[in-house]
Amino acid sequence: MIRAFSQHRLRKTSLLDGPWDFVTDPENQGLAEKWFLNFPLQNARRMHVPACWNNEIGLYSYEGVAWYRQFVEASRTQHTRLVFHGVLGHADVYLDGRHLGYHYGGFSPFEIVLPDLSKGRHELVVRTDNTHTRDTIPLDKVDWYHYGGIIRSVEWQELPAVYIQKLKVDYAVEFTGPSAVLNLVAELKSLAGQTTTVTLQWSRDNITFLTTEVIIPPGQAITVNEQVSWDQVKLWDTQNPNLYLLGLQTGQDDLYDRVGFRTVEVKAGRILLNRQPVLLKGVNRHEEHPEWGFAFPPRLMSKDLDIIQKLGCNFVRGSHYPNSQYFMDLLDERGILFWEEIPLWGYPQEVLTDQVILSRALQMTQEMIERDYNRPSVIMWGTQNEMDTRGKEGLALVEAIAGLVRSLDKTRLVTGATMFPLDDITLHLYDVIGINQYFGWYRGNNEDWPNFLEQFHTYAAGKGAGDRPIIMSEFGGAAIYGSRGWEDDRMFSEEYQATILSKALNSFFADPKIAGTCIWQYADIRSDTRRFRDRARGFNNKGLVNEYRQPKHSYWSVQQIYQSQEI
Ligand code: ADA
Numbered sequence: 001m002i003r004a005f006s007q008h009r010l011r012k013t014s015l016l017d018g019p020w021d022f023v024t025d026p027e028n029q030g031l032a033e034k035w036f037l038n039f040p041l042q043n044a045r046r047m048h049v050p051a052c053w054n055n056e057i058g059l060y061s062y063e064g065v066a067w068y069r070q071f072v073e074a075s076r077t078q079h080t081r082l083v084f085h086g087v088l089g090h091a092d093v094y095l096d097g098r099h100l101g102y103h104y105g106g107f108s109p110f111e112i113v114l115p116d117l118s119k120g121r122h123e124l125v126v127r128t129d130n131t132h133t134r135d136t137i138p139l140d141k142v143d144w145y146h147y148g149g150i151i152r153s154v155e156w157q158e159l160p161a162v163y164i165q166k167l168k169v170d171y172a173v174e175f176t177g178p179s180a181v182l183n184l185v186a187e188l189k190s191l192a193g194q195t196t197t198v199t200l201q202w203s204r205d206n207i208t209f210l211t212t213e214v215i216i217p218p219g220q221a222i223t224v225n226e227q228v229s230w231d232q233v234k235l236w237d238t239q240n241p242n243l244y245l246l247g248l249q250t251g252q253d254d255l256y257d258r259v260g261f262r263t264v265e266v267k268a269g270r271i272l273l274n275r276q277p278v279l280l281k282g283v284n285r286h287e288e289h290p291e292w293g294f295a296f297p298p299r300l301m302s303k304d305l306d307i308i309q310k311l312g313c314n315f316v317r318g319s320h321y322p323n324s325q326y327f328m329d330l331l332d333e334r335g336i337l338f339w340e341e342i343p344l345w346g347y348p349q350e351v352l353t354d355q356v357i358l359s360r361a362l363q364m365t366q367e368m369i370e371r372d373y374n375r376p377s378v379i380m381w382g383t384q385n386e387m388d389t390r391g392k393e394g395l396a397l398v399e400a401i402a403g404l405v406r407s408l409d410k411t412r413l414v415t416g417a418t419m420f421p422l423d424d425i426t427l428h429l430y431d432v433i434g435i436n437q438y439f440g441w442y443r444g445n446n447e448d449w450p451n452f453l454e455q456f457h458t459y460a461a462g463k464g465a466g467d468r469p470i471i472m473s474e475f476g477g478a479a480i481y482g483s484r485g486w487e488d489d490r491m492f493s494e495e496y497q498a499t500i501l502s503k504a505l506n507s508f509f510a511d512p513k514i515a516g517t518c519i520w521q522y523a524d525i526r527s528d529t530r531r532f533r534d535r536a537r538g539f540n541n542k543g544l545v546n547e548y549r550q551p552k553h554s555y556w557s558v559q560q561i562y563q564s565q566e567i
Helices: 298-310 325-334 355-372 392-408 449-462 494-509 553-564
Strands: 012-015 018-024 045-049 065-074 078-084 089-095 098-105 110-117 120-129 154-159 162-171 180-190 196-204 207-216 221-230 244-249 254-259 264-267 270-273 280-284 315-317 337-341 378-385 413-418 432-436 470-474 514-519
Touching: 045 065, 078 089, 089 110, 098 110, 098 355, 162 244, 162 254, 180 196, 180 207, 196 221, 207 221, 264 413, 270 514, 280 337, 280 470, 298 325, 315 514, 325 337, 337 355, 355 378, 355 392, 378 392, 378 432, 392 413, 413 470, 432 514, 449 494, 494 514, 494 553
Parallel strands: 280 315, 280 514, 315 337, 337 378, 378 413, 413 432, 432 470, 470 514
Antiparallel strands: 012 154, 018 045, 018 065, 065 120, 078 110, 078 154, 089 098, 089 120, 162 180, 180 221, 196 207, 196 244, 244 254, 264 270
16 A cells, blocks of 8 residues: 555556565675576565565564565556655666666655556566665664665556656645645656647546646656646644645546645744644654564554554654655644654764765655655655764755755755754754754753753854754653563663653753654664664664553653643
């Protein structure tokens, strides 16, 4: 399941999900031995797509190259589009032995268009490599597990000669009464050998509101821009998340997306949603589970959100990568606000000038924004997490990413999570400043917050960023589920975790400059004990619920505090 609604009614689509042939390539010999032509079936097993291979027996710690194979059947000669919604690391795609394309990433889709794919059976092979090094994103040392595999669906689409590539909606920030001005942007592509005239029909909740004609030269792409006004528009907000179905049809092809009308801005140190101050009460959530890894099942996504809403949250930080589209559809439907980011996590000084990292970071940022541009739930783009932002190298990297974000999207806020709040020289680049700090756990104690916040406000003002709202983007401590007792100061006990969080939250809500809080973290996650040797049980145990979503003591303490704060 990719989306919570159908994006196509005319375009024929199917999923290539299910068991594929799979073989690991620990010696990385498959390329030399041309496994894309001669798949080594004798060593292969069956692997489900989507899934993480590390959840299969014998592959718990496997990091490296692996090959997948599937046969696909074209019922007639047809233009075909393959969409890979998430393949971790490096992905090379081959069809019938021919290399079709390469993508680096993991959490955003990429596509391959096959004009005139011949009728019959074709062999599709994917080489993946999740090896992490000093120029990958994420880095080799990172505090979650480096899963591998095809973690999201693979889609097979039949295309007409002229097809719709993209649909983008900008809605005017000023609403005049119940009407809204929309700037619609559509990209169409032609695979035809001759000039084609196409009638475009735009619809709102299945009712056509605009019909135009366009002419597309052979083999070209065109962008269509339309400005329209919609009447009787209801705003999207956390209480009433009104969504509209926007459709574009050509007669032979179509594309649907959902839009919601809301504004988000920063004024006088507050975050405003539809011109009203909003207090963000949130959690950091990894889209991860011990049984599925990153190939997180849809039903559990909605259960996660039930648990998160019951906690009193109106905000989620998608730490630390773009979440699956189905999950984000649920956010749009439920009126939950979202901070979206790429996995640029913990980059030390010595790698910040690496040009490969820069180009990968920019590509990932661009793909994230393109994929989720139409969503009302996304209110801010995160540029980085805990990168070394104390020197000019960090500054240059954040400048480059924030610059790209602002050039692609002028309607949302730019943020970043700093772990050097009192030495950070990038604060002025953000609309909202995120602070990660673990008093009472890694350092300091639970009484340190008011003093620290005062110091930070003075520092930020000195850096020209004193007027920015602050989100406490990470704070907390670990508790092993079930480790209960009489004492509330024993590290790793459920009681101590609850104490850390309660003291922190009470300090934050007493400070008017704090516009939001994001607890680290929603659920316990698998950690990488080769790189983080002190993670008990092989998990980062700072969840309010454990990895199976069972609540710890802290869940109820936080619920009491969150529910008593006005939204
Ligand atoms: C950091 C980091 C998180 C997590 C956390 C922790 O703040 O951003 O991903 O690793 O520390 O648990 O220490």
